[in-house]
Amino acid sequence: MANNLGSIKIKVQIADRSYPLTINSTDEEIVRKAAKEISEKVKKISADLSVRDNQDLISIVALEYATLYIKQSHSATEEKNSKIEVDNLLNQVISEISTLEHTLCLNPKAI
Secondary structure (H helix, E strand, O other): OOOOOOEEEEEEEEOOEEEEEEEEHHHHHHHHHHHHHHHHHHHHHHHHHOOOOHHHHHHHHHHHHHHHHHHHHHHHHHHHHHHHHHHHHHHHHHHHHHHHHHHHHHOHHHO
16 A cells, blocks of 8 residues: 555554554654553553453553543533633624614614
8 A cells, every 4th residue: 555645654562562553744753652651551550450451451541541532522512612602692792782872873862
């Protein structure tokens, strides 16, 4: 298979196992850091829980990362929804002010 422009082939080590990957060259540092972090978490969990099966360890690490990702996504969605609510309220206030200005311009005695 031919490399796409900007793609590179690397090998990363996770839990004492080598994985060949084809990635965008701009992602290499991040992918290597991620692999290193996963390996470190696997070692820590192995020591903390006395679990030796790498499949179990990697599954636990994957669950931790997925949980963190979902929490962050949920938090970002809530923040976005809050900003939309504030924006809607501001638009409503602006609309009411505009209506009031229009009314006052048509009927200056209303002041």
